[in-house]
Amino acid sequence: MNPIRTLLPVVLAVGVALGGCTSKTVSQDQYSGFLSSYEGLEPTRSASGVPVMRWVDPGFDLSRYDSLVLQPLGFYPQPKPDARIDQATLDAVLARANQQMAAVLGQRLRLVRPEQAGPRTLVFRGAITGVAAANQGLRPYEVLPIALVLGGAMAATGERDQNTELYLEGELVENTTGKSVLRVVRKGFGKTLSNDRQRVTAADLAPVIDQLTRDALQFQTAKAAP
Numbered sequence: 472m473n474p475i476r477t478l479l480p481v482v483l484a485v486g487v488a489l490g491g492c493t494s495k496t497v498s499q500d501q502y503s504g505f506l507s508s509y510e511g512l513e514p515t516r517s518a519s520g521v522p523v524m525r526w527v528d529p530g531f532d533l534s535r536y537d538s539l540v541l542q543p544l545g546f547y548p549q550p551k552p553d554a555r556i557d558q559a560t561l562d563a564v565l566a567r568a569n570q571q572m573a574a575v576l577g578q579r580l581r582l583v584r585p586e587q588a589g590p591r592t593l594v595f596r597g598a599i600t601g602v603a604a605a606n607q608g609l610r611p612y613e614v615l616p617i618a619l620v621l622g623g624a625m626a627a628t629g630e631r632d633q634n635t636e637l638y639l640e641g642e643l644v645e646n647t648t649g650k651s652v653l654r655v656v657r658k659g660f661g662k663t664l665s666n667d668r669q670r671v672t673a674a675d676l677a678p679v680i681d682q683l684t685r686d687a688l689q690f691q692t693a694k695a696a697p
Contacts, residue, residue, distance in 0.1 A: 495522045497638055497658045503600035505547045505640045506654050518689035519682055523657040531652040533691075538587070539580035540594045540646065544568050547598035547640075556602060556671045563673035564637075564680070568599065571684040578688060592646035601638030601658075602676070635661035635671055637679040659683060 502509050511526040544565060552558040576595065583592060636658060643653040659679035
């Protein structure tokens with residue numbers, strides 16, 4: 472069940488469709504165009520078991536690199552704040568994401584400035600491409616016909632619980648060759664809102680960012696054959 476996207480591709484959306492479960496992955500029509508390519512993306516799972524779309528160059532071996540240029544995360548494109556998510560919230564989400572990504576990736580590789588990059592340097596570029604609030608799928612106890620009617624009424628009046636969602640796209644590129652070695656598109660879920668009038672806060676989306684950075688710390692690649 473897709474949210475109705477009103478700020479594309481960075482959105483605050485309220486979905487009112489019924490039936491099915493909320494999708495755990497990003498569909499192709501939700502790709503933002505930020506990445507250099509979306510070819511080869513395949514469904515897999517992060518270190519914590521979250522479904523993601525990812526492509527890894529078959530020859531990529533992280534141990535061959537000793538440093539990383541971390542380009543700051545941004546929104547793609549710049550979103551417009553509205554009544555449910557204001558500029559302060561957007562700024563806080565971005566600041567938390569950048570702070571935690573720097574702390575975590577700095578544990579994997581030495582962070583360097585662009586002018587310090589060398590032949591064993593990777594460059595990370597990433598963007599938050601969507602912020603959304605979408606109605607939850609029907610719970611098991613809502614499958615019975617009478618409950619389905621009640622669920623529909625709740626959705627129509629804005630009383631159905633809503634998921635807060637964050638979409639992110641990221642890419643690792645070799646500094647010297649400009650070759651992409653890893654691309655990932657993922658969707659994460661924050662705290663649940665009680666209805667479609669509740670404002671989205673940075674605290675609602677904090678769990679998504681925390682999980683994303685934990686996965687970045689634990690990510691492993693298979694070593695290429697000699």
